[in-house]
Amino acid sequence: xxxxxxxxxxxxxxxxxxxxxxxxxxxxxxxxxxxxxxxxxxxxxxxxxxxxxxxxxxxxxxxxxxxxxxxxxxxxxxxxxxxxxxxxxxxxxxxxxxxxxxxxxxxxxxxxxxxxxxxxxxxxxxxxxxxxxxxxxxxxxxxxxxxxxxxxxxxxxxxxxxxxxxxxxxxxxxxxxxxxxxxxxxxxxxxxxxxxxxxxxxxxxxxxxxxxxxxxxxxxxxxxxxxxxxxxxxxxxxxxxxxxxxxxxxxxxxxxxxxxxxxxxxxxxxxxxxxxxxxxxxxxxxxxxxxxxxxxxxxxxxxxxxxxxxxxxxxxxxxxxxxxxxxxxxxxxxxxxxxxxxxxx
Numbered sequence: 001x002x003x004x005x006x007x008x009x010x011x012x013x014x015x016x017x018x019x020x021x022x023x024x025x026x027x028x029x030x031x032x033x034x035x036x037x038x039x040x041x042x043x044x045x046x047x048x049x050x051x052x053x054x055x056x057x058x059x060x061x062x063x064x065x066x067x068x069x070x071x072x073x074x075x076x077x078x079x080x081x082x083x084x085x086x087x088x089x090x091x092x093x094x095x096x097x098x099x100x101x102x103x104x105x106x107x108x109x110x111x112x113x114x115x116x117x118x119x120x121x122x123x124x125x126x127x128x129x130x131x132x133x134x135x136x137x138x139x140x141x142x143x144x145x146x147x148x149x150x151x152x153x154x155x156x157x158x159x160x161x162x163x164x165x166x167x168x169x170x171x172x173x174x175x176x177x178x179x180x181x182x183x184x185x186x187x188x189x190x191x192x193x194x195x196x197x198x199x200x201x202x203x204x205x206x207x208x209x210x211x212x213x214x215x216x217x218x219x220x221x222x223x224x225x226x227x228x229x230x231x232x233x234x235x236x237x238x239x240x241x242x243x244x245x246x247x248x249x250x251x252x253x254x255x256x257x258x259x260x261x262x263x264x265x266x267x268x269x270x271x272x273x274x275x276x277x278x279x280x281x282x283x284x285x286x287x288x289x290x291x292x293x294x295x296x297x298x299x300x301x302x303x304x305x306x307x308x309x310x311x312x313x314x315x316x317x318x319x320x321x322x323x324x325x326x327x328x329x330x331x332x333x334x335x336x337x338x339x340x341x342x343x344x345x
Contacts, residue, residue: 005065
């Protein structure tokens with residue numbers, strides 16, 4: 001399986017790049033275009049639905065792995081996740097074309113969470129960094145649905161600048177891949193390796209200046225995959241139930257922080273579904289930083305959180321939790337100062 005995963009990841013990396021030009025023509029032909037408006041920072045029409053470029057080869061490789069492991073639990077999990085991914089891609093494609101209102105997206109995202117719970121990708125434990133973990137029991141269902149909705153929105157909201165969501169997601173997947181290797185979990189290793197390969201192949205075209213955007217198609221597929229890897233079935237991370245959810249929470253710190261800030265900001269104006277240009281990356285942009293520099297800064301911060309997340313696998317959780325809280329506090333303070341300064345301008 002190790003050789004297959006390596007070869008499959010290489011295939012995905014190469015094919016994803018080959019599919020991007022075709023994807024651009026497909027998106028342009030069918031009017032799946034991101035046009036400049038008051039909510040967006042780009043100045044020219046750009047093809048969307050870029051997620052098709054890497055999602056399709058990834059799904060093919062997942063189905064082949066499901067075939068090779070036929071008769072094992074991982075085969076069923078891979079096959080059913082691939083089916084759900086195709087449905088999510090279809091919905092994302094329609095959303096990119098027709099722009100579904102945000103309130104309806106929440107309903108669809110909740111349905112995705114319910115389906116993923118049913119097929120076995122569940123949050124069954126919550127980590128207590130200061131002691132033993134909590135077994136959720138009946139609360140597993142609402143927590144699982146909430147997890148999928150939160151992660152999907154986190155990736156979607158951070159996808160407001162060239163290459164930002166793609167790069168952050170690649171780093172998060174590398175963290176999950178590392179933990180999967182440490183714990184020898186084939187399901188997590190395969191899903192993480194395939195997604196990393198696809199994202200790195202796509203990033204070449206998505207980094208500033210972007211030739212194509214992820215769109216809802218790509219952002220939703222990435223988020224669904226990351227949330228699924230984090231809750232990889234009943235066999236999730238044998239021996240390290242801390243995977244649920246302390247490691248992905250730490251790795252996703254920046255996107256999740258952006259979601260929290262957006263919720264409070266929109267509650268203050270009385271409409272939680274109203275889009276704006278006050279996200280962390282927008283604020284940094286307003287202070288004169290280039291998109292390229294902002295992406296690199298956020299990548300680096302995500303990498304630091306990722307290192308702490310990996311540390312939860314094999315060292316004292318109390319110390320690492322303290323470091324995580326300290327780093328998070330610094331990021332929150334800096335973000336708050338930036339936003340207050342922007343409001344006064």
